[in-house]
Amino acid sequence: MEEIKIHLTEKEIPEQWYNIQADLPRPLPPMMSPVTKKPATPPELTPLFPEALIMQEVSKERWIDIPEELRDLIRQNRPTPLYRARSLEKLLDTPAKIYYKYEGVNASGSHKLNTALAQAWYNKQEDVKRLATETGAGQWGSALSMACAILNMKCTVYMVKVSYQQKPYRKSLMQLFGAEVFASPTNRTNAGRSILAENPDSLGSLGIAISEAVEDAATHDDTKYTLGSVLNHVLMHQTLIGLEAKKQLEKAGDYPDIVIGCVGGGSNFGGIANPFLMDKLQGLRKNLRVIAVEPAACPSLTKGVYAYDYGDSTGLGPIAKMYTLGHTFMPAGIHAGGLRYHGMSPIVSMLYNEKIIEAVSYLQNPVFEAAVMFARSESIVPAPESAHAIRAAIDEALKAKAAGEKKVILFNLSGHGHFDMAAYDNYLSGNLVDFAYPTEKVHEALSHLPKI
Numbered sequence: 001m002e003e004i005k006i007h008l009t010e011k012e013i014p015e016q017w018y019n020i021q022a023d024l025p026r027p028l029p030p031m032m033s034p035v036t037k038k039p040a041t042p043p044e045l046t047p048l049f050p051e052a053l054i055m056q057e058v059s060k061e062r063w064i065d066i067p068e069e070l071r072d073l074i075r076q077n078r079p080t081p082l083y084r085a086r087s088l089e090k091l092l093d094t095p096a097k098i099y100y101k102y103e104g105v106n107a108s109g110s111h112k113l114n115t116a117l118a119q120a121w122y123n124k125q126e127d128v129k130r131l132a133t134e135t136g137a138g139q140w141g142s143a144l145s146m147a148c149a150i151l152n153m154k155c156t157v158y159m160v161k162v163s164y165q166q167k168p169y170r171k172s173l174m175q176l177f178g179a180e181v182f183a184s185p186t187n188r189t190n191a192g193r194s195i196l197a198e199n200p201d202s203l204g205s206l207g208i209a210i211s212e213a214v215e216d217a218a219t220h221d222d223t224k225y226t227l228g229s230v231l232n233h234v235l236m237h238q239t240l241i242g243l244e245a246k247k248q249l250e251k252a253g254d255y256p257d258i259v260i261g262c263v264g265g266g267s268n269f270g271g272i273a274n275p276f277l278m279d280k281l282q283g284l285r286k287n288l289r290v291i292a293v294e295p296a297a298c299p300s301l302t303k304g305v306y307a308y309d310y311g312d313s314t315g316l317g318p319i320a321k322m323y324t325l326g327h328t329f330m331p332a333g334i335h336a337g338g339l340r341y342h343g344m345s346p347i348v349s350m351l352y353n354e355k356i357i358e359a360v361s362y363l364q365n366p367v368f369e370a371a372v373m374f375a376r377s378e379s380i381v382p383a384p385e386s387a388h389a390i391r392a393a394i395d396e397a398l399k400a401k402a403a404g405e406k407k408v409i410l411f412n413l414s415g416h417g418h419f420d421m422a423a424y425d426n427y428l429s430g431n432l433v434d435f436a437y438p439t440e441k442v443h444e445a446l447s448h449l450p451k452i
């Protein structure tokens with residue numbers, strides 16, 4: 001009998017994170033200061049981040065030790081299972097093998113806990129009392145709230161107003177874990193007040209909420225800022241996913257031909273893909289295909305440009321070289337809230353620019369169609385974000401069928417969709433509207449890029 005779930009023991013949780021900066025073809029372009037427009041110096045970042053994380057951000061060491069005490073905390077929710085999608089394979093009648101790593105098994109419901117716990121732990125070592133952050137769809141805020149509860153720290157979350165209204169129970173979950181949650185834009189910060197002065201009915205954006213959380217941290221001594229995606233150290237913390245998946249596939253006697261992840265800021269994608277990309281970059285797996293999947297409503301990789309841009313909306317935060325739709329980008333209210341970000345991780349951006357990885361975009365309806373097929377065959381309700389990866393995995397499995405090829409496909413199921421029933425309701429009642437971001441708007445927003 002072949003297994004459906006491939007498990008690891010707690011002892012098999014990785015002891016080190018993988019840092020892809022050691023294997024990139026070129027060094028990453030430096031992050032720039034929003035004030036000087038020159039490479040940001042560590043003292044400019046210390047009001048926002050603890051030193052240990054700033055060091056990780058720029059480190060070129062291939063392997064970074066996970067502190068024993070942190071590993072002990074990680075054990076509560078890891079390892080996560082790797083599934084073989086036998087029912088989905090049967091439904092598709094494909095010769096391809098489909099595997100997925102399921103990151104929705106912790107209470108916050110996504111992969112984001114992997115970095116939330118690490119970031120909170122390093123902050124606590126440097127005597128930080130409170131963490132401020134933004135959340136789009138609510139998963140990052142939930143993960144950080146949970147991490148702060150575990151480490152007995154305070155947590156302040158600026159939640160994008162449209163999500164605050166669409167997903168009230170995400171707010172309740174954060175409060176349950178002890179966080180204070182505000183609908184952004186708020187009146188608590190200059191950034192929020194300036195947006196409200198222009199448009200009192202603003203439904204917010206991730207970029208605006210980031211500005212608010214950054215300002216909160218920069219103006220309070222006991223408080224630091226945390227970001228749930230995009231940054232190099234965040235992607236590194238997420239490599240637990242891919243490193244575990246590698247061991248699990250080894251147990252199953254397989255290695256993927258194709259690795260797939262959805263991309264918002266790029267962290268779950270980097271988490272699953274980077275440990276496999278290590279083999280490709282080192283020349284061991286030259287034919288490995290790695291696919292980043294994004295919504296057509298927020299197509300940073302497939303329609304954006306590779307340029308220096310602000311990470312937030314009001315130009316307070318650091319400037320990074322990345323694929324961007326422009327920091328003034330206002331996304332349509334699609335349901336995959338976690339994928340509504342104007343930029344992309346500098347690491348993922350470089351991998352795409354160097355043609356080491358591929359990217360595709362999908363409209364909402366085909367994504368939800370895939371989500372429903374998956375739920376009915378695999379008995380897991382996927383997050384709308386994760387369903388983008390499912391769509392691409394299904395399409396690759398169907399291509400393999402047409403070509404009669406026995407491909408091994410691995411995708412990351414980044415989270416569950418238990419808080420996304422309004423979105424499913426919308427889809428099932430036929431009311432989900434497809435939205436592709438118009439190219440003219442990309443050109444308009446790109447006229448506001450900072451001059452570096």
Ligand SMILES: *Cc1c(COP(=O)(O)O)cnc(C)c1O
Pocket residue numbers: 109110111112139140228229230262263264265266267268269338339383385386414415416
């Ligand atoms: C936040 C989130 C994403 C997108 O963020 P990345 O940093 O690109 O991973 C994807 N899936 C889920 C379930 C999320 O919560």
